[in-house]
Each structure stands twice: as C-alpha cells, then as structure tokens.
Amino acid sequence: MSRHVLVAIDDSEASRAAFEYALEEYPEARITVLHVFDSTHPNIYADATGGSAEQYEEFELANREHGMELLGDATDLAADRGRPVRTALEDGPPTQTIVDYAADHDVDRLVVGTHDESVTSRVSLGSVSQAVAKRTSIPVTIV
DSSP: OOSEEEEEEOSSHHHHHHHHHHHHHOTTSEEEEEEEEOTTOHHHHHHHHTTOGGGHHHHHHHHHHHHHHHHHHHHHHHHHTTOOOEEEEEESOHHHHHHHHHHHTTOOEEEEOOOOOOHHHHHHTOOHHHHHHHHOSSOEEEO
16 A cells, blocks of 8 residues: 655646546555656757747746646645645656655655557657656556
8 A cells, every 4th residue: 555656747638647546546645746847958948938048037937837836736636535635846857856756755656647658659759657667666657
C-alpha cells in the first residue's frame, strides 16, 4: 500500500486522467501534485520570447502563474472528492526534477500521464513519463 503518491501534472488530459486515477486508486495515501516548468530550456524560452532577455522575467512569471492555476485546479478537483492534496511547483528539466522531487520527499509511488499512444513513438523518442520510469527505482504508474 502506497503511503505517499506523487502525481506530475501539466495542462493535458493525460495528466488529469493520471491525477483522477491516483485519487481513486490510492484513497489512504497522501497525494502530492507536482507541476514542473522548465524555464531553462532554450527552445521554450526562444519560441515564447523571440530570445529577448528583456522578456524573460515576464515569460517566467506567466508560466509560474499558469502552473499555480493548474495546481489550484487539482486542489479544487481533489476537494470536490473529499481529498486533501499537497502541491508543489518546481523549475527545471521535467524528468530529472520529477525523479529528484520523489527521492527527496519520501514518495513511494509515482503516477504520470502519457501523451504517447503509439508504440513506435515511445520506442524511438520516449516521453517524460517513460523517462521517469527508467530513471527511478520508485514504482511508476503510467496512465
């Protein structure tokens, strides 16, 4: 029986399904909902700001606010189901940040959603969920 479940979310239906799964399947566990924003990724930053250093702070603030909205939505959904949850917003490369957070916070089960439905895509490119499963010794459920 899992005592502490970490659910990594973004703004996808897959992560919402993963969160709903965790709420249903782990009724006795403490659940932490984690959103990771990678402000250091050069493609994300350049695509969003055109590479302008002056716009970086605005870009980061907007994305942190978006992350807080996602965590607020998760908290509301859990409350509707009578479940308290903890939330965390972290900045960094998603896969490593999720793995490190789980290791540092006594997590004994990870639940993540996946966008990839194609076996070919998973084998050739992988995804954050697949990478997390490969990089941690903690059991991972991919929804």
